[in-house]
Amino acid sequence: MNVKPVITPATTVDFVNGRTRVYAIIGHPIEQVRSPEAITYELRRRGLNAILLPFDVSPQAFDELFSQLLAVENLDGLIITVPHKVRARELCTRVGPLAEISGSASVIARTADSKWVGELFDGMGCIAAIRNRGVTFDRKRVLLLGVGGAGAGIAVEIARQAPAEIHIHDPDGEKAARVMARLSPRFPAQRFSVGMPSLDGVDILINASPVGMLDPTRTPIEASHFPPHLVVMDVITDPAPTRLLRTAEESGCIAVYGREMFDSQIAGACDFLLNTRKIAAADVRFDHALPPVSRCG
Amino acid sequence: MNVKPVITPATTVDFVNGRTRVYAIIGHPIEQVRSPEAITYELRRRGLNAILLPFDVSPQAFDELFSQLLAVENLDGLIITVPHKVRARELCTRVGPLAEISGSASVIARTADSKWVGELFDGMGCIAAIRNRGVTFDRKRVLLLGVGGAGAGIAVEIARQAPAEIHIHDPDGEKAARVMARLSPRFPAQRFSVGMPSLDGVDILINASPVGMLDPTRTPIEASHFPPHLVVMDVITDPAPTRLLRTAEESGCIAVYGREMFDSQIAGACDFLLNTRKIAAADVRFDHALPPVSRCG
Numbered sequence: 148m149n150v151k152p153v154i155t156p157a158t159t160v161d162f163v164n165g166r167t168r169v170y171a172i173i174g175h176p177i178e179q180v181r182s183p184e185a186i187t188y189e190l191r192r193r194g195l196n197a198i199l200l201p202f203d204v205s206p207q208a209f210d211e212l213f214s215q216l217l218a219v220e221n222l223d224g225l226i227i228t229v230p231h232k233v234r235a236r237e238l239c240t241r242v243g244p245l246a247e248i249s250g251s252a253s254v255i256a257r258t259a260d261s262k263w264v265g266e267l268f269d270g271m272g273c274i275a276a277i278r279n280r281g282v283t284f285d286r287k288r289v290l291l292l293g294v295g296g297a298g299a300g301i302a303v304e305i306a307r308q309a310p311a312e313i314h315i316h317d318p319d320g321e322k323a324a325r326v327m328a329r330l331s332p333r334f335p336a337q338r339f340s341v342g343m344p345s346l347d348g349v350d351i352l353i354n355a356s357p358v359g360m361l362d363p364t365r366t367p368i369e370a371s372h373f374p375p376h377l378v379v380m381d382v383i384t385d386p387a388p389t390r391l392l393r394t395a396e397e398s399g400c401i402a403v404y405g406r407e408m409f410d411s412q413i414a415g416a417c418d419f420l421l422n423t424r425k426i427a428a429a430d431v432r433f434d435h436a437l438p439p440v441s442r443c444g
Numbered sequence: 445m446n447v448k449p450v451i452t453p454a455t456t457v458d459f460v461n462g463r464t465r466v467y468a469i470i471g472h473p474i475e476q477v478r479s480p481e482a483i484t485y486e487l488r489r490r491g492l493n494a495i496l497l498p499f500d501v502s503p504q505a506f507d508e509l510f511s512q513l514l515a516v517e518n519l520d521g522l523i524i525t526v527p528h529k530v531r532a533r534e535l536c537t538r539v540g541p542l543a544e545i546s547g548s549a550s551v552i553a554r555t556a557d558s559k560w561v562g563e564l565f566d567g568m569g570c571i572a573a574i575r576n577r578g579v580t581f582d583r584k585r586v587l588l589l590g591v592g593g594a595g596a597g598i599a600v601e602i603a604r605q606a607p608a609e610i611h612i613h614d615p616d617g618e619k620a621a622r623v624m625a626r627l628s629p630r631f632p633a634q635r636f637s638v639g640m641p642s643l644d645g646v647d648i649l650i651n652a653s654p655v656g657m658l659d660p661t662r663t664p665i666e667a668s669h670f671p672p673h674l675v676v677m678d679v680i681t682d683p684a685p686t687r688l689l690r691t692a693e694e695s696g697c698i699a700v701y702g703r704e705m706f707d708s709q710i711a712g713a714c715d716f717l718l719n720t721r722k723i724a725a726a727d728v729r730f731d732h733a734l735p736p737v738s739r740c741g
Contacts, residue, residue, distance in 0.1 A: 158482060158485050158486070158489075158707070159478075159481035159482050159484075159485050160459070160481050160484045160485045160488065161481070162457070162459050163480040163481055163484055163495060163496070163497060163498075164478075164480050164481050164498075165474055165475045165476055165477040165478070165480060165498050166475050166498075167480060167497060167498055169497050169498070169499070175517075177462055177518060178462045178463050179462055180462040181456075181461075181462070183460040183461050183462060183464060184456035184457050184458070184460055184461050185455060185456050187456075187457045187460055188455050188456050188457045189455070191457065192455075198460060198495065198497060199460070200460060200464060200466050200495060200497060201460075201461075201462050201463075201464055201466070201518060202466070202516045202518070202519070203516065203517040203518040204515055204516055204517065205515070205517070208512075208515035209515075211512055211515070212512050212513075212515045212516065215505075215508055215509050215512040216509075218501055218502070218505035218506075218508070218509045219499045219500065219501055219509065220472075220500040220501065220502070221474060221498060221499070221500040222499070410455070
C-alpha cells in the first residue's frame with residue numbers, strides 16, 4: 148500500500164520564500180530602472196533574504212499607494228524615481244537634510260514605528276562617481292544642466308565640494324532660481340549663478356536633465372567637440388554612452404557614466420534602509436549627511 | 445587620459461529587473477507560505493519574467509490595500525491566504541463559481557480593464573492530490589473536518605466528485621450548516637450531513653481545519669489507530685507529517701499530504717492568473733470550473 152507521499156521534484160526557486168523582506172522601486176515608466184537587480188544584489192551580499200521589485204505607479208495613484216504600502220508589514224523600504232521624487236519628499240514623516248534642501252527624496256525607509264522617512268542619495272552618487280575618476284572640485288567651475296529631482300540633489304552635493312563656481316541651467320528658469328535661493332543661505336561662501344549655459348571656463352559639466360534619455364540623437368548642450376580638459380558626467384544610464392558622453396570621449400575628455408553614479412549610491416542607500424528600520428522616526432539621525440566640506444576661501 | 449568608464453564587476457542578480465511582472469501572496473502571518481518559491485518557479489518555467497512575493501497584511505489593513513494594489517500597474521495577481529480569503533471574495537469585481545459557492549477566494553487576477561476577479565483553487569488541489577494517489581470517490585463516504593475558507597472550497601469539489609455521502613463537521617456548527625445549505629441546491633442528488641464526526645463507515649477523511657498546524661501534538665480527531673482502508677488527507681503543510689497523517693501511516697492508510705494538494709493547484713492557479721490578464725472582467729469565463737461530475741444514482 149502506498150503510504151508515503153508522492154514527493155514532487157524540486158519545483159521551487161531559491162531566491163524567494165515566506166520570510167523574504169520586500170523592497171520596491173516606484174516609478175512611471177518603470178522598465179528602465181536598474182535598482183531591482185543592483186539593490187537586490189547588495190541586500191543579498193549583506194546576508195539578507197530580501198528582494199527589491201519594480202512597481203509601475205502613475206502620479207494620480209501615487210499618494211494613496213505610498214501611504215498604503217506601510218500596511219505591508221514585511222515591506223521595509225522604497226526607492227523613488229521619476230516622476231515621484233518631489234511628492235515622496237512631501238509625504239514622508241521626516242526627511243534628511245539633502246532631501247530638505249533639494250525638495251526631493253529618492254530612498255524611503257520604514258521606521259520601527261511604521262513611518263516613512265526619506266532622503267536623497269542621487270547627489271552623493273554623482274559626486275562619488277566623479278571623484279572615483281580622480282577628479283577633485285577644488286577651484287573648479289561646474290556647469291549643472293537640469294535641477295529636477297536628481298539635479299537639485301546633485302546641486303547640494305556639488306556645493307558641499309566647494310568649487311570655485313556653480314552655474315545652474317534649467318529650461319524652467321524659475322526652477323533654477325528656486326534651487327539657488329534654497330542653496331545660497333546654506334552655503335553662504337559659495338558662488339552660484341543661473342542662466343543660459345556656456346562652456347566658457349567650465350571644468351566640470353554635469354547633465355542632470357532627461358535630455359538624451361532613450362534617444363542617442365539628443366544632447367542637452369549643442370557641441371560637436373569639447374575642450375579635452377573638460378570632465379563630462381551624464382546621469383542618464385540608457386543609452387550608454389549618451390550622445391553627450393560620446394562627444395566627450397571623442398574629444399578626449401573624462402566621460403563619467405550614469406551607471407557609475409548609480410553604482411556609487413547603492414551602498415549608502417542600503418545603509419540608510421537597513422539602519423532606519425531599527426529606530427523610531429523621531430530618533431533617526433542623518434549621519435550620512437556630513438557637514439559641508441570646508442572652503443579654502 | 446582615462447576616457448573609458450570604470451566598468452563595475454557583475455554586481456547584479458539575474459532573477460529581477462525593471463521588466464519583472466509582480467505577484468504577491470497576502471496573509472497574516474506570512475512566513476509559513478510556500479507560494480513564493482513554488483508559483484515563482486511555475487511562472488518562470490512558463491518563460492515569464494515574474495516573481496511572487498510575500499505580503500504580510502493584517503485584517504485591519506486588508507481592504508484598503510487590496511484595492512490600492514491595482515495602482516501597481518505591473519502587479520498582475522494575488523494569492524490570498526489565511527485570514528483574508530472571505531474578505532477577498534467580497535471585494536472582487538467578479539468571482540468564479542467555486543468562490544461563489546464556498547464564500548472564499550484564493551487566487552485573484554487583474555483583468556485587462558484593471559479589476560480584481562477571483563476564484564478558489566484549494567478544493568481542486570485537494571481532490572487532485574487524492575486522485576493522484578489512485579483513489580476515486582465513487583460510492584465513498586467522506587468526512588470533512590473544517591469548513592473555513594479552504595474547507596468550504598474542498599466541500600464544493602468533493603460534491604462534484606459525487607461520493608455516496610459527505611459528512612461535514614466544524615466546531616462552529618452554524619457554519620457547517622450554512623455551507624451545506626449553500627451546496628444542497630447546487631447538488632440536489634448529493635447526500636450531505638452535518639454534526640459530530642465519527643469514523644464509522646468513512647472511506648475518506650479530509651482535515652481542512654487548522655488543528656495540528658505548527659503543532660505536532662494536536663490532531664483534529666482523536667484516534668490512536670485508523671482502519672487501514674481509510675484514506676486520510678490533511679491540508680496542513682507544516683509539520684509534515686501532521687500527527688493525523690503520522691497516525692494514518694502507522695495504521696497502514698494512504699496518507700495524502702498538504703504539500704501534494706498545494707502542488708496540485710499551482711498549475712490551475714497560474715493558468716487563471718495568466719489568462720485573465722488578457723480579458724475584461726465582464727468577459728472572464730471560468731472554464732476551469734467544469735460542470736459537476738455526473739452521478740450514477
